[in-house]
Amino acid sequence: MIQTTDKVNLRTYNTFGIEAKADEFITCNSIDDIKSTLKYLKNNPQPYLILGGGSNILFCKDFEGIIIHPQITDITLLKQDDSNVWLEVGAGVVWDDLVEHCVNNNWYGLENLSYIPGNVGASPVQNIGAYGVEAKDCIESVNGFYIDSTEAFELSNNECRFAYRQSIFKSELKNKTIISSVVFKLNKQESYKLNYGDVKEQVESFGKVTLRSVRQTITNIRKSKLPEPEEMGNAGSFFKNPVIGIELFQEIKGQYPTIPSYPISEQLVKVPAGWLIEQSGWKGKAIGDAAVHSKQALVLINKGNATGNDILKLAHQIIKDVNNQFNITIEPEVNII
Template sequence: MLAIKKNANLKSYNTFGLSVNATELAECSSLDDLIEVINLLNTDPKPYLVIGGGSNLLFSKDFKGLIIHPTIKGIEIIEEDDNHVWIKAGAGEEWDDLVAYCVMNNYYGLENLSYIPGNVGASPVQNIGAYGVEVKDCIEIVNGVFIKDGKLFTMNNVDCKFDYRYSVFKGELKNKVIVSSVVFKLKKSAKLNLSYGPVKEEVMKKGTADLQTLRETIIDIRKSKLPEPSEMGNAGSFFKNPIIQRSKFEELIKVFPQMPHYIISDDLVKIPAGWLIDTSGWKGKSIGGAAVHEKQALVLINKNNALAQDIINLSNTIISDIRNRFQISLEPEVNII
């Protein structure tokens, strides 16, 4: 049965811990609930927003409309052969619960994405990634429903138009669909991805290079860098790592020879946003109740009962400073509503 709350406080629905309200909040625990809420929207049109775990959101003010929160659960094997297994997970499953399940059962592919906050339904939207892996590498199918008419859809990997922190769900289908479940194709045996230097170093120190050790290592690294949202409100990495032209990189590396970088192609180079911000002296600095985390410059935190505008002002000031220093434009990874 679809439950709709009136004048709902969203503090527990966003990892920044901002106390904002929504006119209405619909908890959808089944596909039938999603279709019901879509029918309600079509008979009584109003502004709406679909949210997952709230780990990639910054509410700038109260939301005058309907928040749709899919909470569909379930993790099941729907197919397997000698080399692969296909796992279907509900949009409302905690992302790291899915990763833990896969690692426990020796299914390879998602282990480098351990301990990323949020829900399964948001993973294809954002094309989440970490430590040399993006979720697009394992997504086979995305299932959901069109908001316009309540029709179901099934999209394959190509249909999703994945790119760096991007998918069709952030482009032409933004605010037009709701993801209900995702099917992942995982391997039963594979070589671990240790391409990210610090991960490889820590795994080698432990002496055993297996799925569980890699997962534990990544969790340890993330915990050492990223504050727990329950203790200090944050949305993880606030900025995307900028990708710049090779010609621009060649100019910068002459001035900043220590600049870390990752070659994307003959023409493109990725620069770590955290390094840019750290090098510019932003660690620990604050504006109002918002601050840059002391251990990870890529993370903005709700340090002292921050207002949304404090976080936005801090973000804008950092963006301006990086542009002036490096002629590089940072983009927020967080969605500002």
């Protein structure tokens, strides 16, 4: 039997540390809990929100409805062969705990995604990525339930329609599913992806390149750029890195020869949103307690008493200034509620 809690303060459930309340709150610790919650929702129709680790969300008001908090934390070895292992991982597993588990077992594939905040259930929704690797590279399938029909589903990697920070769960199936677990296919054979920025150089400074040294390097890089949410509220990267046409890129490069870039195709180039924001003069600047981090312009922070609307106001001003200077419209990566 599920337990619902009324008028829950969501401050500890979002890494921005924003004060907001939910009318009702249900934690799902098992598949049976999810089924019971869907039945409850069917009998008590109301707005709902699936909330994982709260590391990619900005509350701008109280949530007038029910928060569903999946907390299935099993990690199961489904099968293995000479080359690969297949793990089924509960949606409530902390993402970085999964990466640590894989590194400890000498399973390759997720190490570049070390120290990303949030839970496993959000990884296919956002197709999280960092340092040349995306979650889709290792996801075999995603399991869950359709909210309206309460039927279970298993979607293959192809069916998830992964793209840059995108998936079917952010398009056709947005707000229509609860993810219960994700199946990952990992490599037993030594394999690294280090050709992103100066990652290779920093890893090699440890001496021998190992899973552990790669994980430590990525963790060190992220810690040097990102404040701890417990110390300074944030949701990591607030904006997506924009992908622009080659003509616009060449035009900007003519004025800013050192602009960093990552070719996507012959016609498209990805440029760092953090660089655009810094060039627009926002790095380290603040509007009240809503601020741009002084070490990484891609990160917006709550200096203590900012509201969600304060953060949003700052984001809108940054978007406006970047567009005026570069003719590029950057988009939030964070879900705004």
